Amino acid sequence: MKVRRIVSNTETSDLSKAVAFYREILGLDLLMDHGWFQTYGSDERMTVQVSFGSEGGSGTPVPDLSIEVDDLEAALTRVKKVDIPIEYGPVSEAWGVRRFYVRDPFGKLINILQHE
Numbered sequence: 001m002k003v004r005r006i007v008s009n010t011e012t013s014d015l016s017k018a019v020a021f022y023r024e025i026l027g028l029d030l031l032m033d034h035g036w037f038q039t040y041g042s043d044e045r046m047t048v049q050v051s052f053g054s055e056g057g058s059g060t061p062v063p064d065l066s067i068e069v070d071d072l073e074a075a076l077t078r079v080k081k082v083d084i085p086i087e088y089g090p091v092s093e094a095w096g097v098r099r100f101y102v103r104d105p106f107g108k109l110i111n112i113l114q115h116e
Helices: 016-025 072-081
Strands: 029-033 038-041 065-068 086-092 097-103 109-115
Touching (some): 016 038, 016 072, 072 097
Antiparallel strands (some): 029 038
16 A cells, blocks of 8 residues: 555635635645635645654644745745744754744644755
8 A cells, every 4th residue: 555645634614815825825736626625735746744743843832734845935935925923933953954833824833844
């Protein structure tokens, strides 16, 4: 058996919030749209991972999602442009990533990171 995909699902009555954060800020593509259920992602090859932890590192809470980007400064600029509060960072961590935390429009804690 091979796991082909892992998808995190979040309940919402306002799908436009997903468009604003995941499409417009993070640049993900709308891969599926049933009108009542949308999936965002990328046609680029992505690594499938599931993580578990007692903390998020550096004494932070465990984030709901970790999203690796290829340009952290661009992501940070987009987040600041729409006045989303930064909850942690940006900071270069001892384990080789630069990252920051924000909450998506659904209250999920998002770890946006780039490997250094």
